[in-house]
Amino acid sequence: MDASTEKPRLTSLAHGGGCGCKLAPAVLQDLLSGMPKAGPYAGLLVGTETADDAAVWDLDGTTSIIATTDFFMPMVDDPHAFGRIAATNAISDIYAMGGKPIFALAIVGMPIDKMDPEDIRQILAGGASICVEAGIPVAGGHSIDCPEPVYGLAVIGTCPTAQVKRNSMARAGDVLILTKGIGVGIYSAAIKKAALDRASLDEMIVSTTLLNRIGPELAADEAVHAMTDVTGFGILGHGLEMARGSNVTLTLDLAALPFLDDAERLAQSGFVTGASHRNWKSYGDEVVLPDGLEDWRRHLLTDPQTSGGLLVAVEPGKADALLARIREAGYPRAAIVGTVRAGEPRLVVA
Numbered sequence: 001m002d003a004s005t006e007k008p009r010l011t012s013l014a015h016g017g018g019c020g021c022k023l024a025p026a027v028l029q030d031l032l033s034g035m036p037k038a039g040p041y042a043g044l045l046v047g048t049e050t051a052d053d054a055a056v057w058d059l060d061g062t063t064s065i066i067a068t069t070d071f072f073m074p075m076v077d078d079p080h081a082f083g084r085i086a087a088t089n090a091i092s093d094i095y096a097m098g099g100k101p102i103f104a105l106a107i108v109g110m111p112i113d114k115m116d117p118e119d120i121r122q123i124l125a126g127g128a129s130i131c132v133e134a135g136i137p138v139a140g141g142h143s144i145d146c147p148e149p150v151y152g153l154a155v156i157g158t159c160p161t162a163q164v165k166r167n168s169m170a171r172a173g174d175v176l177i178l179t180k181g182i183g184v185g186i187y188s189a190a191i192k193k194a195a196l197d198r199a200s201l202d203e204m205i206v207s208t209t210l211l212n213r214i215g216p217e218l219a220a221d222e223a224v225h226a227m228t229d230v231t232g233f234g235i236l237g238h239g240l241e242m243a244r245g246s247n248v249t250l251t252l253d254l255a256a257l258p259f260l261d262d263a264e265r266l267a268q269s270g271f272v273t274g275a276s277h278r279n280w281k282s283y284g285d286e287v288v289l290p291d292g293l294e295d296w297r298r299h300l301l302t303d304p305q306t307s308g309g310l311l312v313a314v315e316p317g318k319a320d321a322l323l324a325r326i327r328e329a330g331y332p333r334a335a336i337v338g339t340v341r342a343g344e345p346r347l348v349v350a
């Protein structure tokens with residue numbers, strides 16, 4: 001194909017990618033502050049009050065409906081992989097609440113005049129393939145002609161009401177487990193500059209297309225008190241949401257945090273997303289970092305994760321056994337990464 005007619009890279013069609021496209025936490029908080037409260041609806045168990053992962057509606061005191069939506073612009077150039085990553089990320093919110101997905105609706109916005117129709121078909125096929133893995137249909141959706149490529153899902157799930165896990169239920173004394181490695185945003189920044197090697201790209205795709213389907217199993221365990229998935233606000237941002245909602249102090253052990261294989265080297269080399277800077281500006285006043293921590297290490301902590309792992313607060317005596325179960329279920333990077341203690345709602349990195 002002549003260079004003049006060569007298709008543009010998928011990531012070149014968007015100003016950002018993955019969960020790095022999310023509005024900064026401070027901007028989102030300001031926008032939502034002017035919205036009316038959801039109102040006195042007895043069935044609404046989880047709304048926007050604690051920045052949780054999905055809305056939860058109690059149907060009858062026994063079963064709850066969980067609803068979420070998530071979409072973003074491409075952070076990889078392979079359209080099929082983009083669809084798979086976006087779908088995995090969207091379904092994760094259901095798992096993070098302890099639920100099981102039952103069906104999805106596709107959200108599609110594409111620059112029709114700039115994209116090959118076959119690439120759009122591949123995005124849709126990638127998303128559908130992940131839904132097959134999750135055991136759910138794509139039952140419909142909506143599409144528009146859009147200046148930048150956007151894809152995601154609205155997902156509906158169910159959960160026994162007694163097993164719904166909020167991000168606001170962590171208890172003093174709990175141990176924190178993270179189920180996936182950190183560094184997706186840093187890898188995405190390297191992709192934008194064509195600086196990520198094939199092995200690292202494959203590693204990232206494996207992580208971001210790994211469904212957090214262990215969520216319902218964890219929710220059924222009484223030793224698990226709280227869960228959330230780590231996405232666009234980074235481990236610090238989503239940990240801080242858990243601290244605020246639970247009115248506790250979370251401490252993360254920097255040395256224990258799992259990172260993707262090349263994340264530290266790339267961060268040192270300056271591969272950082274704009275979202276990482278926005279994240280720190282939004283919530284840095286509520287985070288205590290070790291004295292003299294290098295900026296590149298801080299960027300690992302504010303790095304926006306796309307389809308990241310579950311952050312789980314669990315009873316301390318059950319943490320080791322639970323970690324072993326998580327790893328056996330197919331999450332090899334899962335690690336104990338911190339603790340919860342009584343105190344003002346903030347996050348401490350030690």
